Amino acid sequence: MAGLGALARKLFGSANDRRIKQMRARVAAINALEPELQALSDEELRARTDMFRKQIADGTKLDALLEPAFATVREAARRVLGQRHYDVQLIGGMVLNSGQIAEMRTGEGKTLVATLPAYLNALTGKGVHVVTVNDYLAQRDSEWMGRVYRFLGLTTGVIVHGLTDEQRHAAYAADVTYGTNNEFGFDYLRDNMKYERESMCQRGHHFAIVDEVDSILIDEARTPLIISGPLEDRSDFYNLVDAFIPHLTDEDFELDEKQRSATFTEAGNEKLEGLLREAELLKGENLYDVENVSAVHHLQQALKAHKLFQRDKDYIVRNGEVVIIDEFTGRMMPGRRYSEGLHQALEAKEKVSIQPENQTLASITFQNYFRLYEKLSGMTGTAQTEAEEFGDIYNLEVVEIPTNVSVKRIDDDDEVYRTVEEKFNAIVELIDDCKSRGQPILVGTTSIEKSELLAAHLKKAGFRQVDVSDPEAFKPLFDGDSGTKKEKVFAVLNARYHEQEASIIAQAGLPGAVTIATNMAGRGTDIQLGGNADMRIEHELADMPEGEERSAREAEIRAEVEARKQQALAAGGLYVIGTERHESRRIDNQLRGRSGRQGDPGHSKFFLSLQDDLMRIFGSDRMDGMLQKLGLKEGEAIVHPWINRALAKAQQKVEARNFDIRKNLLKFDDVMNDQRKVVFDQRIDLMDGAAVAETVTDMRHDVIEDLVARHIPEKAYPEQWDTQGLQDEVRQTLNLDLPIVDWAKEEGIADEEVIERLKKVADETMARKVGQYSPDIMRQVEKAVLLQTLDHLWREHLANLDHLRSVIGFRGYAQRDPLQEYKTEAFTLFESMLANLRQATTAQLMRVELVQQDAPSLPADGELPEMQAQHLDPTTGENEFDQAAMAPLPAGAARDPANPASWGKVGRNEACPCGSGKKYKHCHGALA
Template identity: 60%
Template structure:
């Protein structure tokens, strides 16, 4: 009997069907405009862009101009690339503009789809970022789609690592910018380490379209982006501890594969303590639990993790005596990425590589918090539905499945489960041989380099020619993927997520043409292309007759999404194809997540060796196991994000303060306020409220005045004067300090003084922020233990992080006041030398950008247009000594303008 939900879906359609149906009228409008835009000249398309820009600037909404903008873009793409967008591609573009994730199957033309919302949103003048998973795709797509934007009168930029600063600024000044998620995040951090506005590259965060959105916003979101600098070298300690780890036996530690964690047992703790004592790493009479042992214990734990949780050729490879991490989802190498908190150094010691020094964090941000900066966010992928809840909760993104242009003709077979790895591999080799005999191309998906190489050896023994794509063959990636659809090709790939190159049946024509031209340079390229296109047509037909691409998965991944991505490589644009997964009870997922029941079932069926169980129930049971793992991983990411959100609020405050300081032309009032607050704090400390003069600590106060304000004043005698109270002393101090700073400003010259104040403020903020990040890291690593005392670690972290932030701001005020009070008028040579030194210090953190004249920023003193006393964003730039626009009656500096 059908359930109520099933009946309702049959009558009314699913929620997704209704969203798709709602776009039909818009698509019809775009199609109706096609003849009008076809009739335009090339210049006519550019003129239409200018007209649309004017209308948007005049207040017309983007939704209102959507049909015209999309029609203009479709015509430009047809002329520039020879590609006319299908109706489903227009739908995908509409969903992206609305701030959704468009789930579109592989081969449906997502790269072209992004041009429609990108073009339309760039009409507002805000920058549009199109985010890709690697630099090759960013450059390829920018060059390819740049022709479309060019035909529309728009500019296209591409951002890549180690790009010269001038070129990077030019790229960010374009209408549409292609870049990787890493480079965008790092540029955001670098911009917030610069010392002037003209050095900053990014111009706001208006709209981002993230390609392979699940890979970037979920898989990679577990690792924050960190800009770091070297700390002290402790390589000897890592080597010493590394020699101790192999002495441990299995009873000394426990591994929890589900949570990927390893801990010492009681016996292990006793053994390691004794061993550390014997090696002189812990002094006699001290234990592991003493505060002095914290660092050693941390290093021992990291050594244990390096040996027991990280496997060579699965989690990392050693290349040129360097440990290079491997992305577990894409199988790609991640050069430049390092594990934090000494774990990378522990792996280097284990592998006998040169140990790089540990780093201290200068700036960091998670992808979640970076991408939530955008006014509007959208994404594209072939597989997002399984993570819809996470996209909605973390990013506020809906997921819409866009129908395929042609019906999917791929046959998805039920999983085949074998009892042992050996039986599974025998069945896989047999299936590959059968397909190869009839010339059907085969794509074999593995989950690690090690497994892909085992399979490669088995195929070599079976005399089956094949290609292997994993982190070792990273450079040949595009070529290997392009060849995977050739007649009779066998390709082994480690995790096919987000490879970015389509597998076309019969092979990729462009790659074949390039190969032939290189082999026969004397022949006419056009003749070569015509010959290869004719050959390709025959090859494509032969591959289709052989059954299309056969995708063979060698085990299930923890994430259903990665399996779906592998499967989706076959059956593009209505092509025939089939997919199958071969599993065994020894596979990681089966072994870790409860295969005992399944093993009993298989034993009860009296299965013979080499037989497999194939049934839809098995698929369902595996999907449930995968859903559980995905749910747990989501909870972990959610918890990490809650902790990072605490830091993110503080980061936003600090970055805004830096921006305000860089925008201001005169900071004398801010430093004067800081000085006043430092004096107030000194008065409170040495002359506590409600105390008598004979209870004041005037010697301590005198020393503090000399140290922090650089003033030699008779403060001890002031206290002996009749009728003098703490307020009188505070006033005298402020007056003396103001006079001294006025003399310095006169001696330096007002312009130089303003520049020095700005540099010292920025330098001190950066230094304090770096120290604060390190303190928060330490707090984060120990706060989990509060759970044992029945206290919520997150609440504890929030409370202490806030107190630390307040302390940091107090310390900032004191340091800035002290540094400014101690500068003295110098000769011209000394002044130039000091300014150069400051600039050099800044350059160590961020490379200086090309000089560009900075426009003067005028402070608004009258109420700006659209003023609302309840909305600080409408107040403009009030003077710090003016009444606060909120109407409180206080000065702005003592109300909403407090430095906090």
């Protein structure tokens, strides 16, 4: 069957080929319009935007305008940027416009491609979002491509960290908005915590183009976006729970020190139920009723604190604070706290002041955020290996776009060595050889630690490392002297200095340049052989005014770059070296794809050792013994296409496992996402102010019906009614003192009659309040009470779901599906939250008394609760917003070594600005 498939592809082409062939007809139509558009003046070309908008308003479909709109953008880009879209770039634009993923090789101009569908879809006036991987690229692309949009009469905006709400509002109001995935996601969450519709920044989710779509929708999507804030003080609760633990004996719990887990036994559960009942903390019949999920969670954390964590080993108590001790280094970690209430449990155990727990105020996964868009598309150099995940989760198809010029890069088979030491020696030898021939080299490593290890080997071989953050230290390479001078220099990039890195990556194609990088995805800059003339001109002639002298210097730089390009071409183009295989083939392909851009020659090779992580996972021990028996000597490598195929299969297995994990996590998050949509939609309806009075009245009536149903069983005789209980609850909930006990004595009275009387009295009471304070003021009060109560209960609900999620896995031991159990319990909790919302809102409004001042209003836009943003880097586990939260250094500002206030944001691995020569984290950063 496989043979038949191959034959069919040979005769008819693959599905991808057939799709591309269909689009070529439309490319021909766009090309046919070119002479006509070239004859237009700038004003006439710009006027086409208004013409297109009118056609859309008259009912013309977007797809019908594709050819003329794309032709217009191409002509605008040619005039403004001096760049004319290639035919394959037009095909890429069509793929994006159809809501699919365009897989385009590195150097094919994806940034320019995005202007085509962005312009066409922006004509509707609903806004287009272009999503990038970092703030630098968002700003750069919005300015660079913004020239094309502005020329055609469209507006552009950019969303980066640190903007005010007014600036965000203006940016989202633009026709095309650039920004990072984190900022778009957090703005959505923040918008749904606002109290006025006008203060919401985003205006909908019409169309998004995601650059480096695999990095954002797959790699970054492993961790959710979270906005958290401090909980109210619950010291009494933690102390009460802590007091229960000494009552337990060894039969009441089980410890697993290896897994660092502690669980209660059946006897322990019964004992705790009794203790909770005495303390009036038990809700429902038993400990594991869904209402007690939070109490159970904190009991388990208190048990862990007492039985698994030892003072002076796992933590110390210093100055009235519990300070964690790092289990690997034995050092104290001040400022770090255990999550999910564990730190508070330790504080209660040690009888020190209990700091408030951080609570999730709002959270969303990237999968669920990007599925909000009516139309979603993406572009990257490497998506085909993840096509199944894109299809399953985002309903996106991957279309491979042919290159403008055929790829000439040579991809060698991997070289496999026995040890890491032998592997690095071989890499250094190859780097030295390429350097001597003037061939540029890019070395890819899997982590910062591995890049530092390779750097140490290069230094031993006589190379000098230059400081990426200091342009002056990097001058020998930046000026292109690395090819002419014999000085051996190299640079290490690790995604901390985005702006400097873009400059260095742009010059990494200089003859003899040696660049080590941890991850080549999303750098946003091509490696051009001979260097990047535009970047050099921008860097070197920044202060030179326009004129003959500048023009002459520009021409000199371009001639120098061309000469160095010929030198690099003669040496064989860019040589890409991989120091080991990643878990994902996609990351390896990203690295390889940096060489051989636009038909340039190039070379790539991966060096592996049997001690590499991927090799160890797949049983390299047996292979090691076999190779020794076969007589493989030190420094020798095995090279064979079979090894490449075996590794590709191993990577596929890891990719499939990671995909299953992400898919399973998403199934759990989808449960919360359905509830999140209901709550956020409800908030918007309330903020719009439509029928708030009607909503409040319905809630009040539901509460009355629930109260009566609880105390008057269906078809029960009046003498069986709990009228005293009902009378007390009506007083407590509705603030009404009514003779319900006497009503029950009336002959022929039924529960329906009691309900109607209660509704009548409650409605009359509220009508008097409306008459007393005016309908407008009461509508504002109702809206304020309803929104604030909903927000408070939603946050409690999120905490309950987190706690439920942490324990639901145990249901698997009882042969019950944890996901199905989670869905059922989460629905029960949600129903309970809605019932609490009705009761709490009604109780507050029935008691409200206003002092005659200005009309009460909702919290102002800037008065959201104190909160912090969090998105964990999936590879390091660090919060990406820890550094971003610090004040950035103003553009052009200089750092005074003697004045730390002038340093702004300093990366932990950056050289300390004080001039000590140490890394910041080992110097002033250690004191921060």
